[in-house]
Ligand SMILES: Nc1ncnc2c1ncn2[C@@H]1O[C@H](COP(=O)(O)OP(=O)(O)O)[C@@H](O)[C@H]1O
């Protein structure tokens with residue numbers, strides 16, 4: 072099937088900074104694709120090149136078969152865009168805002184239905200300036216849907232939402248998939264990418280460091296189970312990577328993550344060390360490996376912070 | 377067209393729901409009008425009437441009459457050619473012009489009536505009444521003294537359209553021009569820069585619409601406000617301070633419209649050129665200041681030292697003020713009206729083109 076988006080060797084510089092450094096990926100029609108990475112990784116720059124709001128310095132981009140540019144209005148008409156940083160006319164109501172933007176497109180969805188979809192029914196007639204951050208965010212996502220687009224590009228759609236609103240928005244996005252829409256979203260929430268995305272590209276400093284289905288990315292990198300131990304003091308003379316079962320030990324601030332093929336043996340060894348007073352243990356967690364671990368493994372850093 | 381209407385409706389709403397902005401935009405120039413109107417008032421009417429006298433050469437009686445008019449202390453008397461004196465009356469420099477026909481002496485010695493035309497400014501009701509009666513009295517008195525049989529010299533009143541300028545009459549079109557300028561510079565530049573800064577413009581950018589649609593809607597909105605404001609200023613001028621509106625309404629509205637468009641475009645240009653809100657504010661002030669004080673808003677441009685003249689004649693507000701003064705209150709033109717309109721049109725086209733070129737969404 073023809074791809075909704077193809078990107079070949081995308082490069083974008085801001086003066087000295089190379090924000091995006093040779094990115095290549097494609098997004099199939101009907102797919103939910105995630106760009107995952109910490110702040111400054113180049114996610115916004117990438118999606119804005121796809122939207123035609125920024126002009127790439129190098130690389131080939133096709134979005135719905137078109138070359139994006141600031142004046143490619145035919146393409147813009149088919150895109151649903153939620154910008155990371157945006158604001159609306161503060162004295163228009165939620166309904167007026169959606170109607171205004173709806174009228175900028177060849178056709179638009181029923182505005183009331185859309186308002187209910189993002190759970191802003193109570194605020195339909197409230198002015199934008201009276202909305203909370205989370206409500207504005209939901210309005211921004213509703214705006215991305217107002218023209219009933221084939222392809223939605225959402226830049227951190229759930230930023231600033233409380234967990235409940237985030238879950239609700241996830242369902243809205245999954246609903247789009249059921250309508251055969253293609254969604255490209257950016258996020259720095261691992262669990263969001265795992266829950267929503269068919270495939271993700273993990274970005275770091277403008278490079279893709281991993282690309283694939285969340286489950287298989289994890290499986291590819293981990294036969295081991297992460298055992299995360301939090302220390303309250305230095306553990307001198309302890310070589311974590313030589314404990315039983317441990318394949319890799321990645322220090323992370325006051326914590327150490329031990330990737331173990333035999334987690335029970337590893338845990339037993341750690342508690343023995345604690346009893347012997349060789350390390351002071353504050354906490355120990357055994358988890359299923361996640362994208363967070365993939366990122367930590369590949370960069371030595373956590374994605375948040 | 378649908379996009380244009382939708383944006384226009386949206387920004388209109390945004391504006392009129394912001395009561396503070398609405399109030400300040402519309403009321404601020406009116407404060408100026410009231411302050412100048414009350415402080416300067418209508419200006420004190422001169423106690424002495426200025427009278428132009430046109431006398432035929434070699435008429436003995438004429439010389440005597442003029443002598444008498446001078447000595448009466450009722451008038452400041454000017455002698456001159458008919459056309460020159462009438463022009464002075466039209467320009468508001470005379471309260472009246474008395475025309476002495478040739479052959480007065482021979483006519484009255486034969487007992488014939490002689491008609492003396494007295495031109496006056498039709499718009500100056502009270503002054504003209506005083507003038508007519510004072511000149512009439514004077515002539516009657518002169519006749520009585522010389523011959524004892526009055527009523528051969530007959531005054532023939534000739535109303536003329538002319539203006540005697542009070543400071544407020546001069547000032548009002550200037551204030552109107554200034555407020556059109558400031559509406560363009562401040563409101564437009566401030567709004568565009570703020571919307572850019574707050575990333576409101578970016579959202580419009582993502583929509584499938586050329587920038588010209590957005591700019592056209594913004595300009596329409598601002599020009600609409602400008603016309604409203606102009607109507608208010610002119611209304612207060614006429615109703616509260618009795619400033620006469622002599623021009624044809626369509627012509628006056630046309631000049632206001634051209635001025636509004638010019639300065640709204642200039643505001644857009646400044647906003648497009650400025651990299652930030654702060655820079656934009658500074659830029660606007662840099663343009664506002666010389667215009668306010670050098671364009672003849674508060675005092676005529678010929679008071680300006682010669683060294684500043686080139687600046688004066690480069691500023692668009694000089695021409696808008698002149699065009700408004702000419703068309704509204706019939707003031708003496710600085711340059712012909714078509715020159716005013718041409719210069720304004722030039723500024724309009726230039727700034728519109730440049731702002732389309734340099735406009736940035738973020
Ligand atoms: N307009 C800009 N001018 C200069 N540098 C920028 C600009 N936008 C982004 N950057 C830089 O480019 C890099 C990538 O930023 P961005 O694409 O916003 O990343 P993300 O969306 O993943 O947080 C960062 O180092 C950021 O500071």
Ligand SMILES: [Mg+2]
Nearest residue numbers: 114115116155
């Ligand atoms: Mg970003």
